[in-house]
Amino acid sequence: EVQLVESGGGLVQPGGSLRLSCAASGFTFSTYNMKWVRQAPGKGLEWISHIGNSGSPTYYADSVKGRFTVSRDNAKNSMYLQMRNLRDEDTAVYFCARDSGQGGAMDYWGQGTLVTVSS
């Protein structure tokens, strides 16, 4: 069974940093591209990052470019999102998702982890 489990969310002050993790199981992690998607409270979905199966290429939404860094460790079946210089508007549930390989569609999602940026 495919499973994605996010962790690392929490409360952080504006300007602070946080590192999210996504632990994958039930599939050959190293053969799939992966994505991060977030959802602010009461708002829609926002794609924020993509990482290739070997760790590259990486792509980012303009809203996080230069502040967020996506990485992965295929030996640990894990993906990460390092978030720096956090802003109030980064408050959201962060989901990791598996890229199905079919036109970028995301076929499996984690349950999400909440990041709250507030003083």
Place this chain on the structure above:
Amino acid sequence: QSALTQPASVSGSPGQSITISCTGTSSDVGAYNYVSWYQQHPGNAPKLIIYTVTNRPSGVPDRFSASKSGNTASLTITGLQAEDEADYYCFSYRSGNTLVFGGGTKVTVL
């Protein structure tokens, strides 16, 4: 990065058909057959229901169908059921190695 345009809400009675539009540009929806659709019930993660414009993953009921014409993609739910009440999002590749969601559509079953 501007979102794709979806109606904020669509409603229908059980058994009826509804269609949700997703309007983009010649740089995203109109340029690539990389449109997917997601269903999200409150408090849950999104679920893939359509990929590459028209294809349904296994397990998704065939009352869900989709198409594309020009810069607009559409999702149709035929024979609306109570459990179809949810938020629906379109998603597309956009030139320049970016990806973009629609703003989301709340479907209400009357």
